[in-house]
């Protein structure tokens with residue numbers, strides 16, 4: 246097999262520590278809790294853990310608001326617990342990457358506390374300060390019409406500082422000023438510190454936004470009732486960003502050649518831009534997460550639609566994977582994933598809770614045999630699904646609450662509730678379902694985020710016992726992907742869509758010495774699919790029998806196959 250970087254053949258797994266496993270009964274997940282589940286993760290077969298932030302934080306955004314990058318927040322444990330976690334994971338051949346938040350800090354970070362109180366301090370320049378404007382009524386208003394990602398102005402006025410500061414997420418998360426060389430050096434030092442402690446790399450949070458449009462000019466888009474508009478081009482993939490990343494590479498990554506860096510570029514980067522971030526020639530990091538494939542289930546923008554009107558666009562979905570593959574192949578590496586802690590559960594998005602087993606397994610097969618490094622999100626492997634909350638106040642999340650404030654202007658409570666159940670990121674953040682016991686076995690204490698009502702049936706304990714469970718299917722599929730022959734076929738062959746315009750079936754193949762094909766029905770109804778190739782063997786299947794006549798497969802709801810084709814197959 247061709248010489249590859251370790252992370253190209255790895256299987257990633259994202260852990261949201263707050264709701265993964267609580268070892269000390271305070272209702273919050275913690276690092277010792279993760280340690281106690283390492284055997285489970287080893288048995289699942291994952292080889293990289295991406296752990297969402299667990300550093301000191303006032304928890305306005307569950308740890309994405311860091312107030313001390315060098316200390317583990319007491320709610321998650323101690324620094325020693327993290328070092329222990331790294332070493333125990335390493336003993337099992339599992340690597341650990343941390344979520345590095347470098348676009349902003351908490352407003353309780355000592356840098357910000359100093360910056361806001363002392364205009365003359367060098368720390369003032371670590372953040373972005375502007376004077377406001379005065380509107381026609383003589384009232385002070387923000388410097389421009391930019392909206393942040395959490396549904397309000399990108400600026401917040403600070404009484405102590407006497408100026409506005411930029412904050413493209415919550416107001417407790419002031420953006421850092423990457424134009425400041427001293428700030429950048431501080432960031433590099435933090436990164437090197439954790440690499441020296443043994444971490445294997447980083448997921449770089451909100452990396453697309455480090456550089457801003459320094460003209461600070463208004464967006465030409467139409468503004469909403471609060472005078473703001475979300476125009477992410479004002480702070481996404483701005484050319485200057487790539488200089489910062491080159492420096493990050495020189496100062497950090499190139500000194501640790503085994504470290505891996507995956508950047509979150511979200512919905513804000515094209516494939517062309519992705520090559521600038523992670524192209525093997527001029528890029529500075531190893532790969533980027535975009536969100537394109539997370540948004541094709543029809544839920545976004547569906548405020549006034551009934552559940553029946555929400556239909557996944559399977560053709561678009563296939564073409565998104567194909568486009569990223571075609572544009573990046575041989576030029577940049579790709580992570581592949583269904584979703585993460587910022588998205589609803591994939592089982593509810595592209596699967597169906599009424600066909601939990603079938604659709605959970607179908608999603609596993611479709612993802613795990615695609616080109617790139619798979620990243621699973623905790624709970625996906627047991628078929629966890631979206632929340633069944635009946636009250637808006639159960640959506641304990643700063644972005645959901647900001648959304649609610651604005652949506653009340655044009656939506657009923659019932660519509661808002663339905664929309665949050667479909668799209669809120671809280672869906673992904675409910676306590677992990679370990680058992681059918683109290684609080685789903687996540688904790689002995691009532692967690693502040695409610696468990697999903699189906700935990701009695703959907704949990705690790707019961708899936709362990711069921712040889713036909715989604716969990717056991719994931720284990721099998723991951724083990725299969727890791728076998729050298731299959732891995733080589735998946736990442737060394739050539740990915741092609743088959744019958745790419747089929748409206749219901751996602752089918753793809755890998756050309757090469759071991760031709761493989763995946764055929765997945767994404768619907769809760771049957772679909773037919775013509776197989777134009779000779780089949781050598783069925784490697785994975787989520788139904789006990791096959792319905793095929795004259796080369797035409799009848800696929801039952803969410804039926805899915807991984808096939809090895811005959812080497813003569815003309816793909």
Ligand code: NOJ
Nearest residue numbers: 306309346414450451587
């Ligand atoms: C992206 C993270 O994934 C999200 O959870 C967080 O709210 C924002 N960045 C801000 O850090």
